[in-house]
Amino acid sequence: MIRITRLAVVVALLSIYGIASAQDNNRIESFPGEEQIVYATDIITGAQSVNEYLPLLKGKRVALLSNHTGMVTEKRHVVDTLVSSGVNVVCIMSPEHGFRGSADAGEHVSSSVDEKTGIEIISLYGVKHKNEDLTKRFDVMVFDLQDVGVRFYTYYITMTKMMEACAEAGKEFIVLDRPNPIGYLTDGPILDMKYKSGVGYLPIPTAHGMTLGELALMINGEKWLKDGIQCKLTVIKCKNYNHKKLYRLPLKPSPNLPDMRSVYLYPSTCYFEQTPLSLGRGTDKPFQVYGHPNIKDKEFTFTPVPNYGAKDPRYKNQVCYGVDLRREPSIAQIMEDGINFSYIIDAYKSMNLDRNYFFGSGFELETGQLWIRNMIKEGKSAAEIKAAWAKDVEAFKKQREPYMLYE
Numbered sequence: 001m002i003r004i005t006r007l008a009v010v011v012a013l014l015s016i017y018g019i020a021s022a023q024d025n026n027r028i029e030s031f032p033g034e035e036q037i038v039y040a041t042d043i044i045t046g047a048q049s050v051n052e053y054l055p056l057l058k059g060k061r062v063a064l065l066s067n068h069t070g071m072v073t074e075k076r077h078v079v080d081t082l083v084s085s086g087v088n089v090v091c092i093m094s095p096e097h098g099f100r101g102s103a104d105a106g107e108h109v110s111s112s113v114d115e116k117t118g119i120e121i122i123s124l125y126g127v128k129h130k131n132e133d134l135t136k137r138f139d140v141m142v143f144d145l146q147d148v149g150v151r152f153y154t155y156y157i158t159m160t161k162m163m164e165a166c167a168e169a170g171k172e173f174i175v176l177d178r179p180n181p182i183g184y185l186t187d188g189p190i191l192d193m194k195y196k197s198g199v200g201y202l203p204i205p206t207a208h209g210m211t212l213g214e215l216a217l218m219i220n221g222e223k224w225l226k227d228g229i230q231c232k233l234t235v236i237k238c239k240n241y242n243h244k245k246l247y248r249l250p251l252k253p254s255p256n257l258p259d260m261r262s263v264y265l266y267p268s269t270c271y272f273e274q275t276p277l278s279l280g281r282g283t284d285k286p287f288q289v290y291g292h293p294n295i296k297d298k299e300f301t302f303t304p305v306p307n308y309g310a311k312d313p314r315y316k317n318q319v320c321y322g323v324d325l326r327r328e329p330s331i332a333q334i335m336e337d338g339i340n341f342s343y344i345i346d347a348y349k350s351m352n353l354d355r356n357y358f359f360g361s362g363f364e365l366e367t368g369q370l371w372i373r374n375m376i377k378e379g380k381s382a383a384e385i386k387a388a389w390a391k392d393v394e395a396f397k398k399q400r401e402p403y404m405l406y407e
Helices: 002-026 050-057 078-084 131-135 155-169 212-221 260-274 331-337 342-350 363-367 370-377 382-403
Strands: 061-066 088-094 120-123 140-144 172-176 232-236 289-292 300-302 320-324
Touching (some): 050 140, 050 172, 061 078, 078 140, 140 155, 155 172, 155 232, 172 212, 260 331, 320 342, 342 370, 363 370, 370 382
Parallel strands (some): 061 088, 140 172
Antiparallel strands (some): 289 320
8 A cells, every 4th residue: 555655656746747847848948138138027918817708708619729828827727727617618729839839840730639638639730620620619719829929920820810710600719918028029021912821921010019919900900811801809908018018928939939039039030941041940049049051251150959949950960150149139239120131141141152042932931022132132231121111110000000909
């Protein structure tokens, strides 16, 4: 009897350790100099305003579209809150990176069952579903994902597609809003819709400066869904939030955004995805370094290796020469610069390759406009490129005004 008890304790401890390890993998990391940033500490997310959305779910079949970021408290997920409150959650739907957030970017995510609740998890990434097969399961969809405010960060695309499916089926769509960690920034080229793709889906700037709740209202109001249809939309607002406040994410939104410095640099360095360079996947600081084995005029080096966020990184086990952005520029400078093409221009000039090889076929899918490639080839500066989209961004700011929930 004693042996059984001890064994049970050991098993329980191992189970707890496994859960803790998963939580540790997802926890946002600190970075040098972060202590100088003044983050807001009084913000209440939509998911935390439980009493506002529970009455909307009473007696209904509920689908939850969420992932590991859908936390109500540090240790309590929104699905656990819903189930413990008697809500009939019939299925969980997960986007890129999976429900627990451990899958690589672009990695196929299979459907499964949530071990804690026993609820079916339906993967929406890398798996094709007929909308009617999904929507017939539920009466209302609850959406709770932490976004990072960038056009090529794909959670908003998942939201748009599910809003469309709900609109077609006459189902309700509820957004539990969360702060935009770069909500201070509205910048970058507007997507030309001829380049619409899985990394750019709406005519918005690279950094749109909106929460997903605000963006959902704009999608509905501007009739951007198929055939101009609109869904029955409710947004549960954040409290004590405005776009000037800096919000520190409690968890990594995805495996390759390990800390807030990566989040702040991401809108400018993600453009490297469509060039021959590595942007640090396979290192501990993705989006904070960039380089290539053939760049020889740089002293800084890094070597991509398989890791938690990149199982098969570009230039695996090869020494890359490039630039280190882990300490410089300062966060204040990154925020002031906004979308900064100087990194791309620097790499373009440093590449010991045919210049035509620098721009991948999908470069416009990231930038949203052909003229950026042309301006870089013509030797224009980052400031000149930024000036070229300035009027478009101002027009977008006016267009979005009716949908803004926060100052």
